Amino acid sequence: MGVYPVTAIRGNANGRDPLVSVSHVRHFYKRGASSNLLVLDDVDLTMHDNEIVALLGRSGSGKSTLLRIVSGLMPPTSGEVTIDGQKVGGPADGLAMVFQTFALFPWLTVQENVELGLEAQGVPADERSKRALAAIDLIGLDGFENAYPKELSGGMRQRVGLARALVVNPKLLLMDEPFSALDVLTAETLRTDLLDLWCEGRMPIRGILMVTHNIEEAVLLSDRILVFSSNPGRVIAEIKVNLPQPRNRVDPAFRALVDDIYARMTARAAPAREGLFPGTGISMSLPHVSTNTLAGLVETLAEPPFDGRADLPLLAERVQMEVDELFHAAETLQLLRFAELAEGDLQLTEAGRRFAQAGTDERKALFAQHLVTYVPLAAHIKHILEERPSRRASIIRFQDELEDKMPEEDAETTLHTVINWARYAEVLVFDGETGMVGLDTPPSAAQE
Ligand code: ADP
Ligand code: MG
Numbered sequence: 446m447g448v449y450p451v452t453a454i455r456g457n458a459n460g461r462d463p464l465v466s467v468s469h470v471r472h473f474y475k476r477g478a479s480s481n482l483l484v485l486d487d488v489d490l491t492m493h494d495n496e497i498v499a500l501l502g503r504s505g506s507g508k509s510t511l512l513r514i515v516s517g518l519m520p521p522t523s524g525e526v527t528i529d530g531q532k533v534g535g536p537a538d539g540l541a542m543v544f545q546t547f548a549l550f551p552w553l554t555v556q557e558n559v560e561l562g563l564e565a566q567g568v569p570a571d572e573r574s575k576r577a578l579a580a581i582d583l584i585g586l587d588g589f590e591n592a593y594p595k596e597l598s599g600g601m602r603q604r605v606g607l608a609r610a611l612v613v614n615p616k617l618l619l620m621d622e623p624f625s626a627l628d629v630l631t632a633e634t635l636r637t638d639l640l641d642l643w644c645e646g647r648m649p650i651r652g653i654l655m656v657t658h659n660i661e662e663a664v665l666l667s668d669r670i671l672v673f674s675s676n677p678g679r680v681i682a683e684i685k686v687n688l689p690q691p692r693n694r695v696d697p698a699f700r701a702l703v704d705d706i707y708a709r710m711t712a713r714a715a716p717a718r719e720g721l722f723p724g725t726g727i728s729m730s731l732p733h734v735s736t737n738t739l740a741g742l743v744e745t746l747a748e749p750p751f752d753g754r755a756d757l758p759l760l761a762e763r764v765q766m767e768v769d770e771l772f773h774a775a776e777t778l779q780l781l782r783f784a785e786l787a788e789g790d791l792q793l794t795e796a797g798r799r800f801a802q803a804g805t806d807e808r809k810a811l812f813a814q815h816l817v818t819y820v821p822l823a824a825h826i827k828h829i830l831e832e833r834p835s836r837r838a839s840i841i842r843f844q845d846e847l848e849d850k851m852p853e854e855d856a857e858t859t860l861h862t863v864i865n866w867a868r869y870a871e872v873l874v875f876d877g878e879t880g881m882v883g884l885d886t887p888p889s890a891a892q893e
Contacts, residue, residue, distance in 0.1 A: 463527075465491070465526070467489060467490040467491075467525075469523065470487070470488045470511070470514060470525070470526065472510055472522045474852075485514075485679075487524075488680055490511075498652070498668065499655050499670045500655070502658065504769050506678040507678025508621075511656075515654065516540055517534070520534075540615050540618075541619070543618065547603060547606030550594075551593065551594050555586060559581055559609045563577070583648070584642075585604060586608065600634065600635055604635065606623075615649075617651060620653065620656065622658070623635075624636060636665065636666060660706050672710060682706075684706065703758060704756075707789055723851075731858070732777070733773075733862050738770075742760075743783060743801050753797075756790055782815055783797035796811065810870075812870040813871065813872050816870050823872065826843060826863070826873065830883065840860065868885075
């Protein structure tokens with residue numbers, strides 16, 4: 446990798462103003478027709494030069510919202526953001542953003558894609574080319590200047606995205622889950638390369654603010670972690686990571702910190718049995734969790750070494766699940782009363798143990814019973830269908846109903862999740878071709 450020309454920017458701060466200051470930021474989104482969703486509640490953040498700060502929280506906790514607010518792409522409902530002492534009131538100068546997947550233009554080469562941002566700034570052609578080549582070289586894509594995006598792997602495309610962000614010489618680099626669309630090994634290589642560049646001071650930036658839902662990633666990369674709670678997003682902990690770089694995932698101090706953060710995140714998830722997921726009754730938003738995942742988790746929990754109770758970090762390792770996925774699955778089991786979350790542990794209930802030991806048919810019957818008892822939307826759909834002579838309805842009918850209660854995307858996920866669970870439990874049938882939902886009773890029985 447060549448040497449990037451603009452190292453001087455680091456350390457050039459006026460020494461007084463923080464690089465980023467977020468104070469008393471609150472944000473509401475309109476939810477459905479009538480209500481507002483409080484996504485960020487009184488968030489404060491001060492970031493100084495030479496820091497990597499991670500915003501860590503589960504999906505839906507408002508991390509991306511905060512990043513958009515810091516970038517100036519969206520004003521907060523109330524509160525204030527300053528970058529380098531300047532109040533942010535629109536798309537802010539000196540920032541660049543890297544997203545989970547980078548929208549590269551397929552008809553442009555790597556170099557042309559990287560130069561785009563400079564063209565917008567009116568930088569002359571020869572300087573554009575020089576800076577783009579330096580950024581491409583820096584990020585490890587030397588030799589691919591003339592390649593087209595389709596010729597690149599996912600990891601290389603993400604490098605182009607990073608080069609495109611760096612080429613504009615931002616003071617602050619904002620990254621929203623930049624590694625989460627990559628496979629495990631590619632993600633780790635890119636993290637290490639980024640960290641090397643940062644530690645060697647070869648990137649022309651003064652700070653990195655990144656969003657992640659991955660605890661280990663936050664501990665690996667950042668100097669400070671702000672842990673978000675969900676519903677509403679609130680900073681529940683600020684953790685300084687004092688481990689020297691390069692960090693080692695198996696180092697006991699690293700593990701202890703990961704465990705501590707796990708416990709804090711689950712402690713907040715545990716208190717209410719109801720209302721784990723946003724909304725109540727049929728308005729409760731549910732995440733996508735498959736019945737295979739649920740059954741697998743119950744089985745693993747029931748077996749040694751766990752014998753019915755497991756520490757979440759250990760369980761995550763065992764079942765090879767990401768934190769977010771595991772939380773969703775664990776909370777779903779809690780909603781269905783097959784398990785309970787407490788103090789960072791997941792424990793099977795009596796019904797959970799029975800499920801683990803049961804054969805296929807008995808499992809389905811048990812699941813059906815818990816589904817219609819504890820998931821109001823499942824009971825609601827069943828009830829509506831029972832009232833109809835045809836015992837069928839279009840999925841659109843329920844989709845429309847839910848969209849009045851939650852954002853379109855959540856309505857779709859929630860409905861599909863519940864229908865999938867109900868299909869497994871043989872409570873409902875669903876025809877993907879016609880979009881008709883029906884009761885799982887033979888047509889003859891239903892007709893006459
Ligand atoms: P995260 O990045 O932590 O996953 P987000 O900031 O994307 O969280 O979203 C926080 C919450 O706000 C979620 O419940 C999401 O459904 C909701 N949300 C996000 N963007 C919008 C929007 N444009 N309109 C309405 N609700 C939104
Ligand atoms: Mg997000």
